[in-house]
Amino acid sequence: LEVERDLRGALVRGEFVLHYQGQYDVRTQALTGFEALLRWQHPTQGLLPPGEFLGIAEDSQLILPVGAWVLREACGQAAAWQTRAPGLTISVNVSALQFEQPGFLTTVQQALEASGLAPQHLILELTEQAAARHPEATAQQLARLRGLGVQIALDDFGTGQSSLSLLHQLPIDLLKIDRSFLQAAPDPEANRVFIGVMITLAHGLNLLVTAEGVETSQQRALLGELGCDSMQGFLLTRPLPAAEAEGLLMPPA
Ligand code: G
Ligand code: G
Ligand code: MN
Ligand code: NA
Secondary structure, eight states: OHHHHHHHHHTTTTOEEEEEEEEEETTTOOEEEEEEEEEEEETTTEEEOGGGTHHHHHHTTTHHHHHHHHHHHHHHHHHHHTTTSTTOEEEEEEOHHHHHSTTHHHHHHHHHHHHTOOGGGEEEEEEHHHHTSSHHHHHHHHHHHHHTTOEEEEEEETSSSOHHHHHHHOOOSEEEEOGGGTSSOSOHHHHHHHHHHHHHHHHHTTOEEEEOOOOSHHHHHHHHHHTOOEEOSTTTOOOEEHHHHHTTSOOOO
């Protein structure tokens, strides 16, 4: 309850910040974009990761104004970085509640207009779990969003109850293979098989594939062998505050 009360004032007090984690082309190793990740600079508890407050933000519906702020902030930052990194994409996580609002399309449109970011540079990430709540309504909403020109990624892919049927039903652009497939597997050979099949499946459907949670050079090499498109993980870079993330861009001309 105390957190909920604090959360209500947090937007007004400007306590939310975004950190940015680089996303890299597997073949060329070039930086292609960032995923924006929300943090709360709490006045007494320090920098809180989303796991500490997202649940409360969703239960209280505060995720709606917070999510709209995330979209505006992330689009604004990505637009500002275009001069140094033309084509740089920004990936924004969207919760089910946000996505299901009829006004969500307008929220996205306004964030694009206010920032001047070209729609194709915005990638909305929806988890498989969120997409599975109402697959038919999700498919319709995704089609409308793609009509704006934004790209859609299915996040945490492979961990849901109906991965394959969702993939069959939903109009999307990208798959993000959940990091559990690269990590902590009892059988590394099984990892290779699962990741390989997911990449083949995605490419057959004309989707691009991002692997999450790349922590070792062996994992990076595996992704190269299997033809994965993009990668993200602590081996490349951790999520960083905007000023530090900016250091990963090309120096100004
Ligand atoms: O940054 P970290 O790994 O702690 O993020 C934990 C989880 O919080 C991830 O699953 C991520 O998708 C989610 N998350 C991070 N930022 C946002 C956000 O802005 N909105 C929503 N809905 N989820 C987010
Ligand atoms: O669910 P989502 O993909 O949005 O989660 C993003 C979260 O994953 C972020 O909180 C980020 O901190 C975390 N993350 C990013 N790269 C790595 C990694 O290489 N290893 C681990 N364990 N977590 C990572
Ligand atoms: Mn994500
Ligand atoms: Na994910």
